[in-house]
Amino acid sequence: MERARVDHQTKRDLKAAEAGTWASIKETLKVGGQALLIALVVRTLLFQPFNIPSGSLVPTLLIGDYLFVSKYSYGYSKYSLPLSEYLPFTADGRVWAATPKRGDIAVFKLPKDNSTDYIKRVIGLPGDKVQMKAGLLYINDVPVKREKIAPFETTGPYGEQAKAEQYLETLPNGVTHRVIERDGDNGYWDNTEPYTVPQGRFFMMGDNRDNSTDSRDLANVGFVPFENFVGRAEMIFFSIDEGTPAWQIWNWPAKVRWNRLFTAIH
Numbered sequence: 001m002e003r004a005r006v007d008h009q010t011k012r013d014l015k016a017a018e019a020g021t022w023a024s025i026k027e028t029l030k031v032g033g034q035a036l037l038i039a040l041v042v043r044t045l046l047f048q049p050f051n052i053p054s055g056s057l058v059p060t061l062l063i064g065d066y067l068f069v070s071k072y073s074y075g076y077s078k079y080s081l082p083l084s085e086y087l088p089f090t091a092d093g094r095v096w097a098a099t100p101k102r103g104d105i106a107v108f109k110l111p112k113d114n115s116t117d118y119i120k121r122v123i124g125l126p127g128d129k130v131q132m133k134a135g136l137l138y139i140n141d142v143p144v145k146r147e148k149i150a151p152f153e154t155t156g157p158y159g160e161q162a163k164a165e166q167y168l169e170t171l172p173n174g175v176t177h178r179v180i181e182r183d184g185d186n187g188y189w190d191n192t193e194p195y196t197v198p199q200g201r202f203f204m205m206g207d208n209r210d211n212s213t214d215s216r217d218l219a220n221v222g223f224v225p226f227e228n229f230v231g232r233a234e235m236i237f238f239s240i241d242e243g244t245p246a247w248q249i250w251n252w253p254a255k256v257r258w259n260r261l262f263t264a265i266h
Contacts, residue, residue: 047071048231050107050117051246056206056213057105057119059152059166059178065260066238066246069107073232074098079109080230093227099125100202100226103175105233105265108204108224118221119233120214121177124195124203131194132216135185135209137169138194145170152180154208164210177266182210189216201225233265 052065061067071080075097100106100122110116124130129140137144147170151163164180171177181187187210195215197203201223206212215221239260244251 047234049237050119050233052119055155055211056208057121058154058208058211059180060105060121060207060265061119061233061236062239062257062260063242064240064244064246064257065236067233067265068235068237069231070234071231072096073104073234074100074106074226074229077227077229079114079228093225097226100229100232101175102173103171103177103266106204107230107233109228109230111222111224111228112220114228117230118204120204120206120212122202123171123205124197124215126197126199126201128197128203129194130197130203130215132190132192132209135181135187135190137205139172142172144172146179149178152178154180154182175266177207179207179209182208192216195223198223202229235265236260236263 047068048071050067050069052061052063052067055063075094077094102122102125104122105119106122107117107119110118123137124139129138131138133143136146147168149166149168152166154162154164162182164182165184166178166180168176169179181190183190189209189212195203195218203215204221204224205214205216213220215223238246239257240246240252241255241257244255248255
């Protein structure tokens with residue numbers, strides 16, 4: 001009799017333990033599901049991570065930088081939201097639209113295929129006339145202020161270490177940022193015809209003026225429709241030396257650019 005009571009008690013204890021285990025699993029799944037939903041909402045509506053694979057925005061952004069891009073800054077378009085066919089887009093192809101400002105660094109879909117992500121700086125607004133003359137940027141026939149500063153250590157076209165001429169450039173709205181001229185003021189895109197930016201489109205350029213495929217190249221980039229904007233680059237949250245995969249955490253102490261982490265992008 002005593003043994004039967006013990007066996008019965010053991011079974012109840014086992015059932016209780018089993019119920020407790022399942023309750024714990026269900027709670028873990030619930031918390032995990034909520035965290036996943038929050039992450040999905042944040043990525044879809046607020047901030048999307050991007051990494052920099054090319055040097056077109058050196059010295060502002062380096063290969064190996066990882067960024068948060070705010071998707072709400074310019075409103076939303078079919079290129080920035082899933083299920084966009086159900087949204088009431090306006091004539092400019094956006095909802096809750098806010099016009100990009102000159103000097104913003106923005107991610108956009110390449111107009112040539114509407115799928116490849118590009119990141120450049122907003123230089124020309126709708127109606128502007130943009131031109132390069134001997135390496136100097138002109139907007140609406142007025143030369144943009146440019147101040148020479150110390151050269152920038154960079155990589156040459158064949159992977160060699162090189163020094164590029166570096167300048168502080170101040171756009172008409174007062175935004176100041178650095179640009180480099182790897183080939184001096186006589187690079188391929190340092191002398192152009194004037195470009196008149198159509199309504200509803202923007203003129204985008206890289207800060208690495210001699211190593212950037214941007215709106216100066218009408219055949220491959222050209223003027224970017226407002227509809228193609230995905231978001232504005234806001235902050236570098238991680239940065240690692242070029243050629244070092246981010247997942248190799250054993251290389252982080254020596255390869256992570258610690259001074260660039262959590263820095264605002266201008």
